[in-house]
């Protein structure tokens with residue numbers, strides 16, 4: 001029988017376990033002694049700054065750990081097991097110095113840790129250290145014995161994703177374009193035979209939450225190949241070659257798993273233009289260079305396709321876009337009406353929706369929302385329905401979820417003085433009445449003085465269906481509507497409040513964009529004065545231009561504020577009535593609002 005040698009194996013196992021136990025105890029004892037020793041030696045472990053610099057120059061330092069915002073460092077010497085601490089007078093200058101040494105060939109690993117991560121380990125944890133080590137070892141041994149060779153297989157299949165194109169709603173054209181990549185991954189030989197070069201990189205442009213990661217995963221899922229991912233922001237906090245070595249490791253892994261997909265999220269974090277050579281940027285350059293080296297170095301047998309995502313294509317270094325690198329670029333837009341409906345459908349599959357729920361109307365109300373936001377709305381609606389003790393998710397739960405995601409949660413419990421209530425009522429009524437008289441502005445959907453999120457009240461408008469261009473008139477009227485709140489406070493209460501601060505901020509931004517980005521100022525003409533790629537562009541025009549821009553922006557805002565006041569003065573009866581209604585009912589819906597204008 002094949003079971004013959006089992007008892008023998010068992011004996012071996014017991015012996016092995018015993019051995020491991022002895023080993024664990026030995027390690028724990030050593031660890032304990034080490035910890036005690038470390039504690040008692042504390043005073044000797046500080047290094048004066050001048051000595052630190054000397055040791056660095058002599059090449060005796062192996063590793064330096066810093067925490068952002070702290071001037072205390074941990075220093076590990078090449079010939080010493082114990083870490084020393086040192087205090088630097090100026091961290092930035094120090095980083096620069098170390099980087100210079102590294103550039104000169106000195107081998108120092110400089111690690112920057114974000115705040116809190118290496119916060120003091122509580123002393124209980126410290127004294128439990130040996131026990132923890134033991135536990136960890138036990139777990140490791142169990143895993144090794146239990147899984148055997150299966151362990152490795154598990155690790156690789158783990159990276160495979162079950163996401164397919166079915167899970168990606170809308171984006172039909174984008175999927176059609178990417179299906180080609182799936183075919184490359186499935187049958188690389190077919191293309192090789194024909195002499196076709198397989199694309200190496202595809203850049204996905206789009207706002208966060210539009211489904212870039214999802215679609216990259218779906219490609220891997222469709223082709224049934226592993227999906228390896230990393231985010232560009234993971235490199236930001238690292239210094240001195242660590243970013244580059246991470247890239248190297250990532251691609252090492254990819255080569256082993258080929259054919260596969262490598263996904264780099266937020267590639268702008270490492271792939272932004274190589275410009276100045278201040279500290280962090282030198283590091284970014286190294287990381288970026290490594291990425292370029294890796295992409296140039298794929299051999300023809302390796303089918304690795306790199307997908308990268310960014311929201312700021314204009315920031316990317318042109319070298320990334322050269323042939324043989326990311327030579328394909330696909331824009332992932334925010335979903336249109338149909339796309340939104342499909343996304344809502346996909347994400348409601350596992351939700352307990354009542355039959356009365358009308359997803360079409362939710363889709364209509366959410367122009368400009370991303371897939372992630374829509375998924376979030378459905379999830380919130382389920383939470384709200386549970387809180388409301390509803391059997392199923394109802395329309396009202398979904399409406400609440402939309403508001404929660406856009407304005408924040410209603411806060412009925414907040415105590416508001418009568419004076420504040422009156423102010424909010426006139427402020428919101430002001431927005432609503434003013435927009436009613438502005439042809440380009442959409443209809444008012446709801447006005448409320450119940451605090452939500454950070455807002456004391458809100459005026460909700462119906463959304464505009466997926467427009468591509470916005471006219472100057474529309475922007476001007478938007479300014480008037482935004483300033484309608486402040487204008488109403490002034491007219492009705494003869495005082496103004498801080499409640500309008502957000503309106504003012506938004507209005508100022510729009511006015512600035514009108515002048516500097518869209519060339520809508522008659523006096524300055526169609527010149528792009530603002531340039532994300534080049535913050536110094538304005539210098540081209542000199543200081544006079546800066547003054548002129550300021551004047552134009554002010555002019556736009558002043559005009560809008562005056563127009564808002566004029567509209568409200570002419571319709572002061574409506575303003576009063578609506579504000580009073582708000583004070584009584586706290587909330588007015590679309591039809592109630594319209595009824596005020598129907599006499």
Ligand code: ADP
Nearest residue numbers: 167168169208209210211212213214371372375
């Ligand atoms: P990005 O990478 O563009 O920031 P993600 O792919 O991470 O966005 O999207 C976040 C989540 O939003 C997804 O996991 C998914 O639940 C949802 N989502 C976004 N777009 C879509 C879509 N087109 N279809 C279905 N779900 C989507």
Ligand code: ZN
Nearest residue numbers: 485499500503
């Ligand atoms: Zn307002």
